[in-house]
Amino acid sequence: MELFDVAEPGAGPYGVTVGPDGGVWFTLVHAGEIGRLAADGTVRRFALDSARCGPSALTVGPDGALWFTELNAGRIGRITVDGEASSFAPPTADAGPGGIVTGPDGALWFTELNADRVGRITVDGQVTEYPLPLAGAFPAHIAAGPDGALWCALNQADAVARVSVRGEVTVHRLPTAGTAPVGITAGPDGALWYVGIGGGLVGRITVDGKVTEYPLADRAARPHAIAAGPDGRLWFTEWAAGRIGVLTPDGRLDGYPVPGPGAEPHGIAVGPDGAVYAALERGQIARLAG
Known part of the structure; x- marks a missing residue:
């Protein structure tokens, strides 16, 4: 595991993705x-218009730019x-945008944590919001599914909610109370995969709503974000345990401890070469070779 210092303690690396330019954003x-880590370890940082705007999740947009939520x-x-x-x-003012992803329709889709809505924004800035049927649901991360929905x-x-590109919502209840899902991603197997920060588990949900759970050995690890690798492995961050976890296609769970105290890994991304990147709260980006 390689560790790159990208910010001073307290700056809070949170979301991470591999950009269209090959940099880690x-x-x-x-x-x-917003920051960029180059292959040679060089870091560039770009200040936004307010130090308090709270940039959180980010994704590569259909226009070749990086799009992010300002919580x-x-x-x-x-x-x-x-x-x-x-x-x-x-x-909607003070909606608290959380997760964001490029949708199958060429727009960006995002969640509104405080407003119980999912939003759609075109690359020229036109926004449409769709309400969720549950009050206080706190929609977190969002993924484009294999079925053409979000x-x-x-x-x-x-x-877990399925939202069609027309804004039609179907809610699938999870079997374990207190799961508190946060991260979600499309898997290589035609299903969606999520992590439960409260339940200490990785979950799989098919497009028709069938759920399979994989409990972690450390149920207090607080898994936060999840990403799929090109080889079928699912990678996730264990925020409280300071680990990067992995679930293999045959259902085996493993983990890689991040060296040193206070790592607090949050966002995670996998590059086209299989390299895994995790954003560490203490001011670093961790890299695992693919």
Whole structure:
């Protein structure tokens, strides 16, 4: 495992993705910045218009830019690979945008943690919001499913929601109370995979709602985010345990401890070469070779 210092303690690396330029892009949620880690370890940081805007999740957009949520400012941000940033405000104020992903329809889809809504934003900034049928659901991360719909983790409802590109919502309840799902991703097997930060588990849900659970040996590990690798492995962060976990295609769970105290891994991404990147709260990006 390689560790790269990308920020001072307190800046809070949170979301991470591999950009279209081959760089590893990340958010600094407590500093109001977006960062880029190059292959040679060089770091560039781009300040947004407010140190308190709270950039959180980020994804590669269909336009070749990076799109991200500004949790505290209630906006959706966009930054080019050259560092030019702009933002767009959804109609609902203080909605608390959380997760974001590029949808199958060429738009970006995001969750609104505080408003129990899922939003859609076009690359020119036009926003549509769709309400979820559960109050206080706290929609967290969101993924594009293999069925052409969007799937999001409903953290406070112990559920996963399917949202069609027309905004039609189907809710699937999870079998374990207190699961509190956060991260979700499309797997290589035609299903969705999520992690339960409260239940200490990895879950699989088919597009028709059938759930299979894989409990972690450490149920207090607080798994946070999850990403699929090109070889069929599912990688996830264990926030409280300071580990990067992995679930193999044959159902075997394993983990890689991050050296040193206070790692607190949050976001995770897998590059096209299979390399795994995790954003560490203490100011680092961890890299595991594929």
